[in-house]
Amino acid sequence: MSKxxxxxxxxxxxxxxxxxxxxxxxxxxxxxxLMLMAILAINIMLLSLIPEVALxxxxxxxxxxxxxxxxxxxxxxxxxxxxxLKIDGFSLFMGLISGTVALVAFLYSWxxxxxxxxxxxxxxxMLLMLVGMIGLEFTNDLFNFFVFMEILSISCAALVAYxxxxxxxxxxxxxxxxxxxxxxxxxxxxxxxxxxxYGSFNMDYIHNEMNHSLLDKMALIFMLIPLAMKAGAIPxxxxxxxxxxxxxxxxxxxxxxxxxxxxxGVFRLSFSLFGNPISSISIxxxxxxxxxxxLGVLSMFVGVAMALVQHDIKRLMAFHxxxxxxxxxxxxxxxxxxxxxxxxxxxxxxxxxVAMIGGIFHIxxxxxxxxxxxxxxxxxxxxxxxxNLDKMIGLAHRDTFTAVAFIIGALAIAGIPPFNGFASxxxxxxxxxxxxxxxxxxxxxxxxxxxxxxxxxxxSAFLGPRRDDLIHNTEPISAGMKIGMGILCVxxxxxxxxxxxxxxxxxxxxxxxxxxxx
Amino acid sequence: xSDFFLYVTVVLLIFLGVVxxxxxxxxxxxxxxINIVESGINLFFLTLGYRPEGTAPIxxxxxxxxxxxxxxxxxxxxxxxxxxxxxxxxxxxxxxxxLTYRNNRTLDIFKLRGVxxxx
Numbered sequence: 001m002s003k004x005x006x007x008x009x010x011x012x013x014x015x016x017x018x019x020x021x022x023x024x025x026x027x028x029x030x031x032x033x034l035m036l037m038a039i040l041a042i043n044i045m046l047l048s049l050i051p052e053v054a055l056x057x058x059x060x061x062x063x064x065x066x067x068x069x070x071x072x073x074x075x076x077x078x079x080x081x082x083x084x085l086k087i088d089g090f091s092l093f094m095g096l097i098s099g100t101v102a103l104v105a106f107l108y109s110w111x112x113x114x115x116x117x118x119x120x121x122x123x124x125x126m127l128l129m130l131v132g133m134i135g136l137e138f139t140n141d142l143f144n145f146f147v148f149m150e151i152l153s154i155s156c157a158a159l160v161a162y163x164x165x166x167x168x169x170x171x172x173x174x175x176x177x178x179x180x181x182x183x184x185x186x187x188x189x190x191x192x193x194x195x196x197x198y199g200s201f202n203m204d205y206i207h208n209e210m211n212h213s214l215l216d217k218m219a220l221i222f223m224l225i226p227l228a229m230k231a232g233a234i235p236x237x238x239x240x241x242x243x244x245x246x247x248x249x250x251x252x253x254x255x256x257x258x259x260x261x262x263x264x265g266v267f268r269l270s271f272s273l274f275g276n277p278i279s280s281i282s283i284x285x286x287x288x289x290x291x292x293x294x295l296g297v298l299s300m301f302v303g304v305a306m307a308l309v310q311h312d313i314k315r316l317m318a319f320h321x322x323x324x325x326x327x328x329x330x331x332x333x334x335x336x337x338x339x340x341x342x343x344x345x346x347x348x349x350x351x352x353x354v355a356m357i358g359g360i361f362h363i364x365x366x367x368x369x370x371x372x373x374x375x376x377x378x379x380x381x382x383x384x385x386x387x388n389l390d391k392m393i394g395l396a397h398r399d400t401f402t403a404v405a406f407i408i409g410a411l412a413i414a415g416i417p418p419f420n421g422f423a424s425x426x427x428x429x430x431x432x433x434x435x436x437x438x439x440x441x442x443x444x445x446x447x448x449x450x451x452x453x454x455x456x457x458x459x460s461a462f463l464g465p466r467r468d469d470l471i472h473n474t475e476p477i478s479a480g481m482k483i484g485m486g487i488l489c490v491x492x493x494x495x496x497x498x499x500x501x502x503x504x505x506x507x508x509x510x511x512x513x514x515x516x517x518x
Numbered sequence: 519x520s521d522f523f524l525y526v527t528v529v530l531l532i533f534l535g536v537v538x539x540x541x542x543x544x545x546x547x548x549x550x551x552i553n554i555v556e557s558g559i560n561l562f563f564l565t566l567g568y569r570p571e572g573t574a575p576i577x578x579x580x581x582x583x584x585x586x587x588x589x590x591x592x593x594x595x596x597x598x599x600x601x602x603x604x605x606x607x608x609x610x611x612x613x614x615x616x617l618t619y620r621n622n623r624t625l626d627i628f629k630l631r632g633v634x635x636x637x
Contacts, residue, residue, distance in 0.1 A: 143596055150603045154610060161614055170617035171630055174545065177614065181552045181607050182539065188559050188600065189532070195593070196566050 002048075003070060006062040006085045009045050009095070010135050013038055017127035024120040032110060035123050039106055042130070043099040046092065053092045054509040060087040061140075080202040086140035089509025093360070094264045096506070097367045098133040100491070101257045102126065104484040105250040108375055111478035112250060112382075113162075122162060128155040129254055133261045142191045142201040145265070146184060153180030153230075156258050160247040172246035179239045183226035190222030203273050210274070220274050220288075227269065230262035233329060234299040237322045241306075244318035245387065249378025250484075252314070253371035256321055260363050263325065266292070267332055267360075271514040275336070289337030296329030297442055304449045312387045313377050313457060317370070320413060320453070323446060324366045330443060331359020331428045334435045339515065351431040353511060358427030361507045365420040365495065369412035372488040376406040379481070380461050385472030389460040393470060396462040399477065403462045405485045410458060412492050414451035420492050423499035524565040531558030545615040545625045549608050556604040560597045567593030 016038035023031040052058050062085040063069050073080075087095075106126065113119055132152025136145050157180065161173025194216070195201060198209045210216060229236035240259075244252050270288055303323030310316035338352030379402045384392050396403040412419035415426075425447060433440035495502050535555035542548055567590035573581060575591035619625050 143599075147599060147603070150607070154606055157610060157614075161617070164617050165621075167621045170614045170621060174611060174614035174618060177607065177611050178548060178552070181611070182555070185552070185555050185559055189562065192559065192562050192566060195563075201592075 004062075005045055005049065006060055006087055006138060007064060007069075009042055010085075010131060010138065012041055012045075013127045013134075014131045017124045017131070020120050020124050020127070028115065031120065031123070035106060035127065038127065039099070039103045039130070042134070043096075043103055046095050046099050049087065049092055050505070053087055054089055054505055057089065057509050057512050059513070061085070062087075079200060080205055083144055084140045084202060085138045086204070087138055088513030089506070089511070090264070090268070090360070090513040091137045093364070093506050093510040094137040094261065095134050097260065097364050098130060098137065098257050100487075101254055101367055101371050102130045102133075104371060104375070104487050105254045106484075107480045107487075108250040108253070108378070108484035109248075110480035112378060112481055113248060118162070122159065125155040125159045126251075126254065128152075129159065129258060133258060136261055137264055140203050142194065142203060142206075144201075146188050146191060149184050149187065149230075149262075149265075150180075152258055152261065153177065153184060156180070156251075156255060159251045160243050160255070162248055162251065169246045172242050175239050176243040179229065183230050186222050187226045190219040190226075193219040193222065203268075207273055207275075212274075216274070220269070223269055224266060224291075227262050227265040228295055230259065231266060232259050232299075232322050232325055233295045234302045234322060234326075237299065237303070240322050241310075241315045241318040244321065244374075245312060245314035249374055249381070252318075252374040252377075256370045256374065257367050259321070259325070260367055263328060263363065266329075267514060270332075270336060275339075275515075286337055289333050289335075289339070292329050292333030292336060293439065294333075296326045296331075296333050297439060298326070299323060299329060300326030300446045301442060304446045304453070308449060308453050310453075311389050313380060313389055313392075313461065314374075314387050316389075316453060316457060317373055317377060320450060321366075321370055323450065324362070324370065324413065326446070327425065327428055327443065328359045328362050328366070330432060330439065331355045331357075331362060331424075333359075334432050334439070335359065338435060351434040354427055355431035355435065356511050356514075357503060357507050358424050358431060360510050361427065361499070361503060362421075362424035364502070364506070365412065365424050365492075368488050368491050368495070369409045369419070369421060372405060372485060372492060373409040373413065375481070375485050375488070376402050376409065379477060380406075382473050383471055389457060391470065392461040393464040394462070394466045397466040398471070401477065401482060401485070405489050406458060406462065408489050408492055410451075410454035412496065414454060415447045416451070418493065418496050420495035420499065423496055520570075521565060521568075524561065524568075528558050528562040528565065531555070531561065534558075543627050545618060545627065546612065548627075549611045549615065552611070553604065553608055556600065560600055563593040563597050563600070566590070 016034065020031055020035065023034045053060060061070065061072055064083045064085065066082060109122070113122055128151055132148050132155060135148035136152065139145050139148060157173045157177035160176050161169045163169045191201070194206055197215055198206050200206060232240040244255060247255060270292065300323050303319050303326060307316050307319035307323065310319060335352050335356030338348050379399060380392065380395060381387050383395060383399070408419065412421040415421045429440050429443055432443060532555055535551050535558060538551035538554065539548060542551060569587055569589050572587045572589040573579060575588045580586065615625060618630070622630060624630060
């Protein structure tokens with residue numbers, strides 16, 4: 001059983017997804033409990049991998065179909081032929097984020113999504129999203145990466161357009177699917193260019209054989225740009241506000257994580273596939289770092305500038321998601337640039353690594369506080385029946401719990417002390433300042449603007465006199481929604497109070513998984 | 519030499535698809551453009567795996583070791599997968615196009631522009 005843990009984490013949600021229609025025949029409650037069990041099982045299995053992968057800095061290889069799947073090279077061949085899953089610190093880190101957010105989004109959807117004929121399909125698609133995310137985070141095979149990316153995109157697009165009878169969601173779903181189809185097509189072209197040269201899809205094999213020819217550089221561009229597009233980096237961000245704002249609130253929380261999965265692809269690609277800084281013939285690795293830094297700074301600044309002028313609460317939050325993605329790109333980009341600059345020892349140890357820790361820690365923080373904010377926006381939008389901030393007032397009188405959750409999320413995203421956003425942003429400011437003071441100042445400035453725009457949202461939606469005539473929907477917040485938001489609130493506060501625990505247990509192994517040179 | 523023409527075709531197909539993506543305004547034509555790009559990529563993989571005068575890569579039909587010449591099986595498996603994925607993608611996008619038409623009475627992206635903005 002435990003021998004097959006890596007593949008079970010992918011197959012259990014996949015099989016559960018297609019059992020849902022049968023379960024729904026038995027009973028609605030049975031279907032919900034089955035899905036809850038499946039997601040809890042995934043989370044427990046992911047947590048059970050922590051001792052081996054994270055605490056011991058180990059890497060699990062799983063060869064699908066081999067008689068002894070956990071052996072490094074079960075058939076003693078010179079090159080890998082089977083599909084291989086590889087779980088290192090970074091994969092597990094991302095897997096835990098996906099699992100947690102899926103659990104929260106499911107609890108929130110329990111009552112939030114109306115119980116009509118479509119809801120079973122909603123849950124199926126949600127599980128398929130989880131499969132796609134965890135699969136692409138665990139795989140070591142480029143083609144598998146593409147397939148899981150497509151599973152993720154198709155289920156995301158279908159969920160974005162879930163409210164099909166409304167005017168806008170189908171067009172938002174169309175946009176998302178179009179962007180995904182273009183991105184994955186070019187990703188596949190890049191994978192084909194690598195296959196043409198090395199005759200394998202295995203990432204580690206290609207990494208070892210890489211001779212950094214012109215074709216490799218083309219492949220890097222064909223793969224990096226689509227993944228950055230799916231992660232929502234400026235200037236390929238145009239789909240983010242449209243899709244995030246039209247999707248149901250719990251789906252948006254998961255979409256954030258789905259974008260982070262593409263970001264995982266960017267980092268995995270720049271380190272585990274193309275990064276070979278030890279060899280003298282490497283791609284100009286420094287310029288790769290700078291490309292990622294520039295994408296990051298642009299995303300940060302343009303994202304927040306666009307967010308300031310929005311009057312639509314979900315579009316505003318979506319632009320902040322673009323802006324926060326910039327911090328992760330900035331942190332890891334600085335890490336790459338320092339790593340490539342030559343002296344791997346002193347400079348990298350003193351601030352390059354800290355920048356990477358900040359950037360990667362920010363992925364987890366962002367998934368949690370942004371998920372929390374989108375979940376609260378679900379309550380706000382349902383109450384007022386509109387997304388327009390100018391038509392909202394005084395919700396704090398009615399929904400104190402949501403107001404508190406929103407404050408926690410808003411302070412965390414602005415990087416105010418006892419919350420988790422502060423921990424990762426401080427690491428980024430400090431280390432980036434040593435690399436280039438200007439970048440660090442831009443990052444702090446963006447944080448201030450973030451706070452400004454969330455103060456605006458809080459002021460318009462929650463403060464002011466109680467106006468029951470504007471309330472569109474008075475049904476109480478269900479227990480599931482409260483538990484979902486509560487879990488994220490607790491995580492945001494705990495990770496802000498004890499950031500060093502998370503960094504030691506999860507983030508350091510994630511860095512080790514990226515920068516280890518085999 | 520035939521390889522060369524195949525690669526040229528691949529580039530032309532992908533280029534044609536991208537041009538259509540950039541210039542077509544009808545939602546359904548955009549789906550067709552995506553399909554053209556996908557066909558280009560499928561042809562690319564097929565060309566990668568092709569060996570002149572090779573046999574089909576089936577274990578029981580393998581010729582003697584002396585003249586063992588087979589086309590590569592992996593790219594063909596990939597193409598099959600990609601065709602299925604492309605089918606799912608186009609079906610989903612066409613569904614969205616139908617729903618968009620039903621709700622907005624137009625398929626022109628210029629007229630749909632800003633659909634998300636009001637409210």
